Amino acid sequence: MKRLQFALSALLTSAALFGQAAPVVAVEDPTPLFHDKDPVLDRNKQAAMHIVIDGLAYGHWNESDKWLTERYIQHNPAFASGRATIVAAFGKAAPRPIPADPKQWSTKIVAVLAQGDLVAVFNRVERQDPRNPGQTYTTTHWDMWRFVDGKADEHWDEGTINVPGAGKGGPAPGGDKGK
Numbered sequence: 001m002k003r004l005q006f007a008l009s010a011l012l013t014s015a016a017l018f019g020q021a022a023p024v025v026a027v028e029d030p031t032p033l034f035h036d037k038d039p040v041l042d043r044n045k046q047a048a049m050h051i052v053i054d055g056l057a058y059g060h061w062n063e064s065d066k067w068l069t070e071r072y073i074q075h076n077p078a079f080a081s082g083r084a085t086i087v088a089a090f091g092k093a094a095p096r097p098i099p100a101d102p103k104q105w106s107t108k109i110v111a112v113l114a115q116g117d118l119v120a121v122f123n124r125v126e127r128q129d130p131r132n133p134g135q136t137y138t139t140t141h142w143d144m145w146r147f148v149d150g151k152a153d154e155h156w157d158e159g160t161i162n163v164p165g166a167g168k169g170g171p172a173p174g175g176d177k178g179k
Helices: 002-018 039-057 061-066 083-090
Strands: 068-074 108-115 118-128 136-148 151-157
Touching: 039 061, 039 108, 039 118, 039 136, 039 151, 061 068, 061 083, 068 083
Parallel strands: 068 151
Antiparallel strands: 108 118, 118 136, 136 151
């Protein structure tokens, strides 16, 4: 009987520990998050918005010289540094139209934080649940940049090294498409 109680207790505890957390919810209109009363923070937040939306979500990498420095230091281990590297990696597909209404953007923004020369953008992503085939869960992808003269000069995210032969691994800058 004690073994059964222990097993039941362990099962209930693991369900509580490893069940779906509260779903990640994005803001309805992200545009106010990309503005600031401080003109330098506002300029940097606007550049971050163009990287996330114009570049990562809709492929307008032909305009990347407006938002990224040429040296663009990359801390994601899946990519080398340099604006040319990022443009080569993400700029292969033709740019798609950016919806005029930010509520229709494919990347769903949760938060934008700025301090000093840093801007961090957090967005909602939906992924396949490996524990439950056919089901998904939500989580948060983040990108952070250090800005120099209004352009991103350095980038961090949770990118990982891919297993050879396993296809693309850890999230690319900008994460999965938010839903």
